[in-house]
Amino acid sequence: MEKLIVTGGASLTGTINVSGSKNSSLPILAATLLTEDQCVIRRVPDVSDTNYMLQILSQLGAEVERASGNVVVTAKEVSHETPYDIVRKMRASVCMMGPLVARLGRANVSLPGGCVIGDRPIDLHLRALKELGAEVEVKGGYVIIRVPHGLQGKEINLRGKFGSTVLGTDNLMMAATLSKGTTIIEGAAAEPEVVDLADFLNKMGAKVSGAGTRRVEVEGVGELHGAEHTVIPDRIEAGTFLVAAAMAAGSNLRVHRLRADHLTAVIDTLRACGHEIEVSGESTTVRRTESPRGTRIRTGPFPEFPTDMQAQMTALFVVSDGISTVVDTVFPERFMHVPELQRMGAVIERQGNTAIVEGGQPLTGAPVMASDLRASAALVLAALRAEGETQINRLYHIDRGYEHIDEKLISAGAVMRRERV
Ligand code: EPZ
Numbered sequence: 001m002e003k004l005i006v007t008g009g010a011s012l013t014g015t016i017n018v019s020g021s022k023n024s025s026l027p028i029l030a031a032t033l034l035t036e037d038q039c040v041i042r043r044v045p046d047v048s049d050t051n052y053m054l055q056i057l058s059q060l061g062a063e064v065e066r067a068s069g070n071v072v073v074t075a076k077e078v079s080h081e082t083p084y085d086i087v088r089k090m091r092a093s094v095c096m097m098g099p100l101v102a103r104l105g106r107a108n109v110s111l112p113g114g115c116v117i118g119d120r121p122i123d124l125h126l127r128a129l130k131e132l133g134a135e136v137e138v139k140g141g142y143v144i145i146r147v148p149h150g151l152q153g154k155e156i157n158l159r160g161k162f163g164s165t166v167l168g169t170d171n172l173m174m175a176a177t178l179s180k181g182t183t184i185i186e187g188a189a190a191e192p193e194v195v196d197l198a199d200f201l202n203k204m205g206a207k208v209s210g211a212g213t214r215r216v217e218v219e220g221v222g223e224l225h226g227a228e229h230t231v232i233p234d235r236i237e238a239g240t241f242l243v244a245a246a247m248a249a250g251s252n253l254r255v256h257r258l259r260a261d262h263l264t265a266v267i268d269t270l271r272a273c274g275h276e277i278e279v280s281g282e283s284t285t286v287r288r289t290e291s292p293r294g295t296r297i298r299t300g301p302f303p304e305f306p307t308d309m310q311a312q313m314t315a316l317f318v319v320s321d322g323i324s325t326v327v328d329t330v331f332p333e334r335f336m337h338v339p340e341l342q343r344m345g346a347v348i349e350r351q352g353n354t355a356i357v358e359g360g361q362p363l364t365g366a367p368v369m370a371s372d373l374r375a376s377a378a379l380v381l382a383a384l385r386a387e388g389e390t391q392i393n394r395l396y397h398i399d400r401g402y403e404h405i406d407e408k409l410i411s412a413g414a415v416m417r418r419e420r421v
Contacts, residue, residue, distance in 0.1 A: 037226030
């Protein structure tokens with residue numbers, strides 16, 4: 001086990017480079033199961049979630065090689081049963097269902113374990129696969145899927161009570177690529193990572209159109225071939241660094257290799273708080289304002305404010321003037337960061353899916369506990385600003401989704417070190 005010791009007060013300057021997207025890499029790696037040909041995926045971040053995915057592919061029988069950020073997968077022969085011991089560690093492994101069912105006509109995938117950010121059902125995934133003709137049974141902690149008569153495309157409404165589903169859209173898109181006929185996905189997720197997956201599928205010979213809108217059309221084809229693809233920059237990692245610069249006094253930080261069009265809600269919010277944001281090609285520079293204001297954010301499906309950035313922005317509101325409100329309509333329970341920020345001096349009141357932040361509070365360093373990936377990132381940001389030393393325990397939560405976050409922040413001037421516990 002490791003912890004991060006952060007000494008607050010440093011400014012962030014210079015340049016931080018953004019890695020490839022974790023949430024784009026995971027479904028794209030799963031999509032390599034759709035062909036027996038070799039696939040090359042570039043800029044796959046070296047984080048534990050992608051490493052879990054590579055272990056699952058390997059245990060399913062695929063040949064997997066990783067050389068720095070490039071991954072080569074050849075799924076010539078694959079099993080239909082995913083290994084419980086790895087799958088239970090990573091909910092995103094549910095996106096194996098679509099490709100396995102499309103390729104093999106069956107799949108046994110472990111039900112995802114619980115999650116600290118709230119209930120993570122997969123009812124929409126299963127309903128969609130059933131609509132394509134799959135028979136689905138939940139037994140012994142596994143989802144057992146059989147397709148006795150092949151998959152048949154149709155119009156499917158994927159909307160849930162919390163809006164669209166990202167991995168649900170991914171699963172359905174992947175299953176539909178090898179279905180007979182055409183599938184229309186109504187209420188599809190429009191996140192950039194869904195578009196990236198569609199781009200990769202089309203490079204494999206699929207016929208996906210409309211990705212990035214609420215209505216995606218997939219014309220089934222007989223088979224898919226190998227392809228090469230470079231995943232998009234990680235917009236949440238990039239957004240986390242933009243907020244870090246807005247947190248740390250005197251910062252002037254250039255975040256490089258990002259897609260500003262994937263971060264409009266975050267950039268607009270930072271500007272509303274008074275920070276100077278300059279977008280230039282694949283670089284965005286943040287100059288922190290000396291009198292940051294709070295504001296109101298409400299998360300929602302892309303392009304609305306991303307739930308994955310809500311904890312980080314909450315940390316910024318703590319050290320900004322005025323009252324801010326944070327409403328998470330996607331994961332109403334996603335406030336694990338609040339009690340930890342309160343230990344550092346934050347004044348935040350939780351009311352259901354809303355957090356009300358009384359800003360302008362001085363933060364003081366304290367031992368805190370990482371929990372979900374983004375809540376943990378919020379604690380790192382708060383520690384950058386806090387007076388004195390903060391210890392962030394259970395660092396593995398952060399290493400799930402951020403590639404060398406401490407090394408990147410240290411290179412921009414942050415004072416922190418990892419220690420074995
Ligand atoms: C993806 O998770 C991301 N993970 C999450 O990022 C992100 O928070 C989430 O999308 C929302 O943007 C990956 O891409 C690997 P959803 P996903 O299905 O697809 C409900 C991170 O920090 N729902 O879009 O699992 C669900 O409960 C992670 O990187 C159903 O009700 O999320 C939620 O309220 C955390 N039934 C809402 O929909 C279903 O069958 C959106 O969830 C599926 C989802």
